[in-house]
Amino acid sequence: MAEENKEEAFWGIIIHGGAWAIPDDLVQEHLNGINKALENSFKLLENGENALEVVQTAVTILENEPCFDAGKGSFLNSIGQVELDAIIATIETNKIAPKIGSVAALQRIKNPIQVARSVLNQNSTILYVGEGAQLFAINNGFELCQVEELLVGRELERFNELKSQLNFQSKDAFAPPIVPPRGTVGAVAIDKNGTIAVAVSTGGTPKKPPGRVGDSPLWGAGAYIKKFKKTELKNGIVIGSAATGYGEDLIKNLITRSVCDHFQYNQQQGIQIATENAIKELEETVQGLGGVIAIGSNGFGLSFNTPRMAFGICTNQTKPIIGIEKTDLQNFLINSKTTF
Amino acid sequence: MAEENKEEAFWGIIIHGGAWAIPDDLVQEHLNGINKALENSFKLLENGENALEVVQTAVTILENEPCFDAGKGSFLNSIGQVELDAIIATIETNKIAPKIGSVAALQRIKNPIQVARSVLNQNSTILYVGEGAQLFAINNGFELCQVEELLVGRELERFNELKSQLNFQSKDAFAPPIVPPRGTVGAVAIDKNGTIAVAVSTGGTPKKVILFYYYFII
Numbered sequence: 423m424a425e426e427n428k429e430e431a432f433w434g435i436i437i438h439g440g441a442w443a444i445p446d447d448l449v450q451e452h453l454n455g456i457n458k459a460l461e462n463s464f465k466l467l468e469n470g471e472n473a474l475e476v477v478q479t480a481v482t483i484l485e486n487e488p489c490f491d492a493g494k495g496s497f498l499n500s501i502g503q504v505e506l507d508a509i510i511a512t513i514e515t516n517k518i519a520p521k522i523g524s525v526a527a528l529q530r531i532k533n534p535i536q537v538a539r540s541v542l543n544q545n546s547t548i549l550y551v552g553e554g555a556q557l558f559a560i561n562n563g564f565e566l567c568q569v570e571e572l573l574v575g576r577e578l579e580r581f582n583e584l585k586s587q588l589n590f591q592s593k594d595a596f597a598p599p600i601v602p603p604r605g606t607v608g609a610v611a612i613d614k615n616g617t618i619a620v621a622v623s624t625g626g627t628p629k630k631p632p633g634r635v636g637d638s639p640l641w642g643a644g645a646y647i648k649k650f651k652k653t654e655l656k657n658g659i660v661i662g663s664a665a666t667g668y669g670e671d672l673i674k675n676l677i678t679r680s681v682c683d684h685f686q687y688n689q690q691q692g693i694q695i696a697t698e699n700a701i702k703e704l705e706e707t708v709q710g711l712g713g714v715i716a717i718g719s720n721g722f723g724l725s726f727n728t729p730r731m732a733f734g735i736c737t738n739q740t741k742p743i744i745g746i747e748k749t750d751l752q753n754f755l756i757n758s759k760t761t762f
Numbered sequence: 763m764a765e766e767n768k769e770e771a772f773w774g775i776i777i778h779g780g781a782w783a784i785p786d787d788l789v790q791e792h793l794n795g796i797n798k799a800l801e802n803s804f805k806l807l808e809n810g811e812n813a814l815e816v817v818q819t820a821v822t823i824l825e826n827e828p829c830f831d832a833g834k835g836s837f838l839n840s841i842g843q844v845e846l847d848a849i850i851a852t853i854e855t856n857k858i859a860p861k862i863g864s865v866a867a868l869q870r871i872k873n874p875i876q877v878a879r880s881v882l883n884q885n886s887t888i889l890y891v892g893e894g895a896q897l898f899a900i901n902n903g904f905e906l907c908q909v910e911e912l913l914v915g916r917e918l919e920r921f922n923e924l925k926s927q928l929n930f931q932s933k934d935a936f937a938p939p940i941v942p943p944r945g946t947v948g949a950v951a952i953d954k955n956g957t958i959a960v961a962v963s964t965g966g967t968p969k970k971v972i973l974f975y976y977y978f979i980i
Contacts, residue, residue, distance in 0.1 A: 505894075526866075527891045546938030551867045552892020554845075561936050596884075596901050633894010634887045635866075670888045674860050708859040 433612050434737025435463050436722050437480050439490050440605020441666045441713030441731035448489055449746055452605075452732040455487035456744050459609070460734035464742070467611065473619035474512040474539075477609040481508075481535040481621040484607035488574040491604035493533055495574050496625020499632050500595040502584035504572045507626060507639040508534035510542055512619035513649045513660065520647055522548045524639040527632075528555040530566040535623045537564055538639075549639065572625075596631045604628065605732070606638055608645070608664030610717045618660040618718070620645045627669070636669020637677070643669075646678035650686065659719045661685050661693065663700075667712015667728060674708045675700075681716050694723030694755065701725040724751070773954050775803050777820050779830050780945020788829055792945075795827040799949070807951065813959035814852040814879075817949040821848075821875040821961040824947035828914040831944035833873055835914050836965020840935040842924040844912045845966060848874035850882055852959035862888045868895040870906040875963045877904055912965075944968060 439456050463480040467473075485493025496504050509524035523542025526549065528534050540562045541550060550558045560566065573581050606624035613619075622645045624638040638644035647662035663678040671677075677700055684703075685696035697714050704710040705727060713726025715733060724733055726748075735754065736742040743754050779796050803820040807813075825833025836844050849864035863882025866889065868874050880902045881890060890898045900906065913921050946964035953959075 499894075527894060544936075544938065552894070554839075554867060554892070558936055596898055631887060631890070631894065632897055633890040633892055635889040635891050640889075670886070673888050674862065706858075 430738060431614075431616055432719060432721070432737065432739060433467060433614050433616070434717060434722065434735065434740070435460070435467060435476060435480065435609060435611040436715045436717045436724065436735045437463070437484070437607070437609040437733065438664065438666055438713060438715045438724070439484060439607050439732035441711075441726045441728040442604055443728065444605070444730040444732065444746060449730075451487075451489040452746055453744055455484060455489055456732050456734040457742075458487070459483040460736050460742060460744065463609065463611065464736040467613055470614050472615070473611040473613040473617045474510070474542075476611045476613065477619045477621035478510060478535055478539055480609035480611070481510075481607055481623050482533050484609075485533050485535060485623050489605070490607050491625040492607045492623040493535075493625070494572055496572050496577075497604065497628035497630075498573070498577055498580055498584070499626070499630045499634070501632050502581060503529055503632060504569055505529055505626060505630075505632065505634075506531065506534040506572075506624065507635060507644075508538040508621070508623040509639045509641070509645045510535055510538045510619070510621040511641075511645060511647055512542075512617065513647055515615055515617055518649050518651060521545060522641060524549045524641075525555040525559075526551045526635045526639045528552075528559065530556065530569060530572075531559050531564055532567050532571065535621055537562070538621075538623075540564075548641070551635070552633065606644075606666040608666060608715060610647075610662040610664050610715060612660065612662075612717055612719065616658065616660065616719060618647050618649070618662045620647050620662045620664050622664050637665060637672035638669065640673060642676040642679035643673045644678065646682055648682045648686075661716060661718030663697070663714055663716040665712055665714045666731070667726075668710055671704060671708045671710025672712050675704045675710060677704055677710075677712065677714060680704075681714050685716075685718070692723070693718050693721045694725075697723040697725040701727050724754070726751075771954070771956055773807060773952050773956070775800065775807060775816060775820065775949060775951040777803070777824070777947070777949040779824060779947050782944055784945070791827075791829040795824060795829055798827070799823040803949065803951065807953055810954055812955070813951040813953040813957045814850070814882075816951045816953065817959045817961035818850060818875055818879055820949035820951070821850075821947055821963050822873050824949075825873050825875060825963050829945070830947050831965040831968075832947045832963040833875075833965070834912055836912050836917075837944065837968035838913070838917055838920060838924070839966065840937075842921060843869060844909055845869055846871065846874040846912075846964065847966065848878040848961070848963040850875055850878045850959070850961040852882075852957065855955055855957055861885060864889045865895040865899075866891040868892075868899065870896065870909060870912075871899050871904055872907050872911065875961055877902070878961075878963075880904075
């Protein structure tokens with residue numbers, strides 16, 4: 423059981439910067455980006471900021487870091503566009519239903535998570551896609567950026583090459599991409615009031631077909647949060663999860679819903695075991711690859727079956743933990759075993 | 763317990779044509795549409811057709827029936843477009859993972875469930891949205907229809923009105939719609955091999971201008 427400070431409920435934040443075969447030369451950039459997002463968002467939590475603001479801040483920072491495949495540093499699709507997806511959600515105090523805002527295939531916006539937040543604030547539509555998502559953004563005060571502002575390095579070069587060609591479209595535009603996914607970013611936080619929130623943002627798979635949407639903006643796939651009613655578990659217990667990896671597999675498995683279900687039906691074993699069970703089930707049922715992070719009223723957890731996943735955790739009961747290797751995960755588990 | 767034929771596993775189909783305050787004067791049309799889809803798809807199952815074909819057929823029939831808010835008979839969005847969503851999925855024999863195909867905000871396609879089927883067949887992407895979904899449809903042999911071909915009655919009138927206006931867009935385009943949703947259609951079937959499949963199609967929620975116009979007409 424947790425060595426809880428009996429005067430203070432558990433609160434904290436867990437973030438990730440993508441589960442994939444992150445190359446050696448990008449490891450340090452990833453850790454730096456995770457660290458920056460973690461420090462800033464943990465400070466906000468310490469100061470009593472609400473979970474929704476905190477996850478939005480964390481993901482905005484990660485969107486702005488070019489090494490992650492979200493916001494700036496995203497990948498071009500197969501016809502030279504940048505189409506971004508994002509989702510943000512919370513369950514307010516004394517409420518059970520989540521408030522959700524999401525966008526998919528959104529073009530020319532620097533921080534899709536902020537547009538997702540505007541969708542959430544409207545408390546009506548949950549998901550806007552494509553042109554309509556862009557119209558919504560414009561109607562809500564967002565400025566369109568140039569595509570180049572979202573690109574760095576090789577992607578910027580590729581964009582300039584494509585611009586000089588007369589015709590982007592070809593049959594190959596819809597060939598299944600053979601390039602594996604990259605670094606979706608995500609954050610889940612529980613604040614000093616015990617309120618939970620989740621945020622996820624992605625640029626999607628490199629050279630993806632236009633209009634392709636993966637798991638990230640879809641409820642129960644890329645992100646999920648739940649509050650348990652009195653009859654299920656204790657009153658007001660919350661849990662939330664964010665995912666990254668091969669989007670289609672994560673959709674088939676509804677991976678973040680799976681994490682919360684595994685926790686719900688096996689609460690004694692805790693959140694870490696729930697994330698491990700969800701990844702096992704992903705493997706067994708769809709041969710999927712990816713990673714999940716989770717945090718709740720009683721703890722936190724993460725699990726991944728890709729070679730690496732950039733992650734960071736900081737709570738009022740654990741010092742900051744930043745990692746990217748499975749071995750970092752083991753250190754984290756040792757840490758978490760002593761506190762939970 | 764079901765009166766099961768002990769020599770044969772359970773198979774069959776269940777369909778829906780929308781859950782909302784369906785008005786009395788539309789009840790018979792709805793029942794007729796359901797009946798047509800049910801008869802046709804059950805016959806296929808009887809003949810040993812696979813569940814995926816069966817649910818696609820059922821939903822295609824419902825898309826083509828104008829009284830349901832899917833395919834033909836869909837509603838305009840707040841800026842005069844028809845944006846359609848559909849999904850289809852199955853789990854094949856001896857497999858555990860589903861195969862899924864879906865589209866969202868797809869314009870100018872008569873039968874979105876068939877495009878969703880093409881997405882499923884490709885066995886790669888699960889969801890295409892917006893312009894990309896339309897591009898995918900064109901790339902896979904689907905023809906674009908005129909918007910008017912998807913509209914009937916009052917929606918067709920509204921579309922012609924809007925066409926004559928210079929500018930569709932307004933701040934109101936993103937005001938929360940106060941009109942309740944209409945009749946999404948769906949089908950789930952299990953075939954003689956015990957294979958399951960599901961299909962859903964919708965034209966989405968109509969916007970508030972429609973509701974006011976409807977009340978004026980009454």
